[in-house]
Amino acid sequence: MNYAKGKAPIGERLADIFIWLFLILACVFVVTPLLFMVTASFMPAIDIMKLPYPWFSDHIHWQNYWNGLKGPxxxxxxxxxxxxxxxxxxxxxxxxxxxxxxxxxxxxxxxxxxxxxxxxxxxxxxxxxxxxxxxxxxxxxxxxxxxxxxxxxxxxxxxxxxxxxxxxxxxxxxxxxxxxxxxxxxxxxxxxxxxxxxxxxxxxxxxxxxxxxxxxxxxxxxxxxxxxxxxxxxxxxxxxxxxxxxxxxxxxxxxxxxxxxxxxxxxxxxxxxxxxxxxxxxxxxxx
Amino acid sequence: MQQHKGFSMEQKKARWGWIFVAPTLAFFLVFSFYPIGNAIYMSFFKKNLLSLKPPEFVGWGNYKYLFSSDMFWQSVANTAIFTVGTFIPLVVLSLVLAAFIMSRTKLQKFLQMALYSPAALSSVVAALIWLLIFDPRGLANQALNFINGTSGVNYHWLSNANMLRLSTIILYFWKYIGYFTIVFIAGIGGIPDYLHEAALIDGANRWQDFWHITFPLLKPTTLLVSVMVMIQCLKTFSTQYLFTTSGAPTRPIDVITLSIYNTAIKDHNIGRASAMSVLLFLVMLVLTWLQFRISRTEEVTYM
Known part of the structure; x- marks a missing residue:
């Protein structure tokens, strides 16, 4: 589908902004839990339960992977x-x-x-x-x-x-x-x-x-x-x-x-x- | 090719046809038809999983018990709440997302992949992630507090009955929204370009094009997706199982499959579990039949 570009009326441009906002919001909702999984996997447990969630920790906590493989x-x-x-x-x-x-x-x-x-x-x-x-x-x-x-x-x-x-x-x-x-x-x-x-x-x-x-x-x-x-x-x-x-x-x-x-x-x-x-x-x- | 030679070749071919099909057919007889027959049969008996006593015939006893059991109706209600609560937002929003993505000229592929990515996770991992998100100190409370402008309020995602139901719905919605968006995108892609072009030549704007061309032609896809989502939701098990095993109360999310599992494995009551299976099977039968009919009629829509 080709829509005329450049001289779109205000209504169309507002719709465009709304659609992008909606899509970005949907992506944020979907991707956030995945990002949470990956970032948390590199943090010590104390950091994960900090309020608010820090997202990135100062140092990468690789031990989680080793301990995960090793099991309790x-x-x-x-x-x-x-x-x-x-x-x-x-x-x-x-x-x-x-x-x-x-x-x-x-x-x-x-x-x-x-x-x-x-x-x-x-x-x-x-x-x-x-x-x-x-x-x-x-x-x-x-x-x-x-x-x-x-x-x-x-x-x-x-x-x-x-x-x-x-x-x-x-x-x-x-x-x-x-x-x-x-x-x-x-x-x-x-x-x-x-x-x-x-x-x-x-x-x-x-x-x-x-x-x-x-x-x-x-x-x-x-x-x-x-x-x-x-x-x-x-x-x-x-x-x-x-x-x-x-x-x-x-x-x-x-x-x-x-x-x-x-x-x-x-x-x-x-x-x-x-x-x-x-x-x-x-x-x-x-x- | 000569006539008689062709004939003998046909016969030989017929035999090979059977040989190619036979192993699969045998498999389905043993692992699909026998078990469903057995489930129906056992639903008329009283049988304990562990005892060696032969099953005792009880007629409609198991069904009568179920229909008068609060627990059974509770699990029917739970399944219905979960199905309706998941299916409406899932169908509506995946349609909207598909239409929005298809209206973009940039990043179409990226958006599809991003939305689809949770579907690549196993449901166990999904449950594990969301259990931490729904933790009292987790992201769900943080996000809701941020939106409501409050601080430190605990919304009891995993302990309040209705919040717990909402939690399972959110999880399921999150996992499958991308999947069904892609199904709708396939449906939108199947609408011939000339229909849109004709509309645009007639002076329609994008909204009119969507509302009068795309949307009506997507009706079969919408119906199909609705039935698919319903079938999926009726079978939900992992999320509820994992939430209950990690401490959430069972009663609000005791869906029918979880109830079958617990009746058979924890209570050892094979007859009653079989009767529940048969009832679930009947509901699914109707839905699957509907799905077949819709997908068959769908092919001729754009003619």
């Missing part, structure tokens, strides 16, 4: 829990990408009896929120003896309907000639999938991978049910326990929070295009 009992269990979060989030991302692209490919490019029924069944699972099936899932996983294990943490999330939908929509437009040419050359179906379909699905896979990784990194409810030991805790669980235990040192709390957010922020700032353009796409099918 000096066991460095937080490091183990970060690794657990990585193991779970990366495994779920890998299986989700693989299973979703396999079934998305099957649904997009193969004619078979019952295809529409299968697709509808898979889409119907979007209507079953995790919160309503967590109790039966918990009992299944316990019965299988998988509670308090990586398998138990990963199993209910091997794939999801949104992923299947995304990959199917993406692969429907994949050129049939390329697939048929490979078939005529004698390539087997698994090879076509692995060597032609997967390498050419980059954008869709990246989108799905980011969304899956993020939702697992954030997952609290399921680990809360299945994990018992400190060794198997993921980051959200560690923070939950940490919050309940040490109400004392706010600086360490914020250092832990900053460290827990780092992977997502790195992902966000390096791949912001995927985040920002995918939200629109994502939103059309999933809540």
């Amino acid at each position: 009992d000096g066991s460095f269990i937080f490091v183990r829990n970060i690794l657990n979060s990585l193991v779970v989030a990366l495994s779920v991302t890998a299986t989700t990408v693989l299973l979703s692209s396999m079934s998305g490919y099957g649904l997009a490019k193969f004619q078979f009896k019952g295809r529409n029924l299968v697709f509808m069944l898979i889409m119907a699972t979007m209507m079953i929120p995790f919160e309503t099936i967590m109790i039966p899932l918990y009992m299944v996983v316990t019965k299988m003896g998988l509670h308090d294990s990586y398998a138990g943490l990963i199993l209910p999330f091997l794939t999801n309907a949104f992923g299947v939908f995304l990959m199917r929509q993406f692969l429907i437009t994949f050129p049939d000639e390329v697939l048929d040419a490979a078939r005529i050359d004698g390539a087997s179906e698994p090879r076509i999938f692995a060597n032609i379909v997967l390498p050419n699905s980059g954008p869709a896979i990246a989108t799905l991978a980011i969304l899956t990784f993020r939702s697992q990194w954030d997952n609290l409810l399921w680990p809360l049910l299945v994990v018992q030991s400190d060794e198997m805790k993921t980051i959200p669980l560690y923070i939950t326990k940490f919050m309940a235990e040490t109400h004392s040192d706010e600086g360490i709390m914020m250092a832990v929070a900053t460290m827990a957010s780092l992977p997502m922020f790195i992902l966000f700032f390096t791949m912001s295009n995927y985040f920002i353009s995918t939200e629109g796409l994502h939103s059309t099918v999933k809540g």
Whole structure:
């Protein structure tokens, strides 16, 4: 949209000022808590609770990070829990990408009896929120003896309907000639999938991978049910326990929070295009 | 391609189609359809999580209990307050922000990223930050005192029932405002330029362009966002869980998911928790169905 510039009437100019003020205020509201987290993570607890909040301290209190990693009992269990979060989030991302692209490919490019029924069944699972099936899932996983294990943490999330939908929509437009040419050359179906379909699905896979990784990194409810030991805790669980235990040192709390957010922020700032353009796409099918 | 060769290839392809789909289908049967069936089934039984006794059939007993239980209605009310309180400001302000951002020629990308950034945080970290902000000596009191020109007044963000509810709403609003702004921006970007150009040629100003062109065409997006926000809010768990575990009173923010969790895990009452899950499922079913319908009709809006 191009509006004439330079000779805008007073009303327009006032509106302009109002809009900028509003946007700046919104940004201040949104960014202040983040700024608080990062600045507080470098302060001793006494400074954080000063009135008014000082925002910047004279010297950088790096100890918060060291103490955060060490934990209140000096066991460095937080490091183990970060690794657990990585193991779970990366495994779920890998299986989700693989299973979703396999079934998305099957649904997009193969004619078979019952295809529409299968697709509808898979889409119907979007209507079953995790919160309503967590109790039966918990009992299944316990019965299988998988509670308090990586398998138990990963199993209910091997794939999801949104992923299947995304990959199917993406692969429907994949050129049939390329697939048929490979078939005529004698390539087997698994090879076509692995060597032609997967390498050419980059954008869709990246989108799905980011969304899956993020939702697992954030997952609290399921680990809360299945994990018992400190060794198997993921980051959200560690923070939950940490919050309940040490109400004392706010600086360490914020250092832990900053460290827990780092992977997502790195992902966000390096791949912001995927985040920002995918939200629109994502939103059309999933809540 | 010859006819019979093509036919056999079709058959072979059909088999491969099934092979590609089978693992996913099996997964959903075991981890989605079985559990929801089981939840419905268990909602008619009395079963203790820890006891080895077989479940005892009670018919509609669990539902009858819930409908006459103050605690259940309290958690329904809490969920409703949270949902309505979050959803109205979230939808209205994310629409306004999207329209404002799209009307700027500078810093569009920067503003989007800044507003979106809290959505990149995990909800646990968000709760942790805001617990300190809502602390009696925290930024929330400092800001309100500054605005009201008072000093040292404690607004009891985490102890007064209504303030506690407001706190959870503010947190949620803060975390998702950027996300839904971006959804609206996508909706505004989907409106063809020629409609705006036609309006401007006809002498419309920016406000008229927004009110008569953008806003009516955004109705499907607005509806969709509303349903999405409602679904999200009904499922809220982390914030309330973390606030209660760090000492805030449970009763004002005992939302339905928290209540299901506590009924199953703390009270070991699987039947009652299942009945609550089924009721939540029914509400969500209606909302998700609505969402599907809206997103399907949305595509033809600008034709």
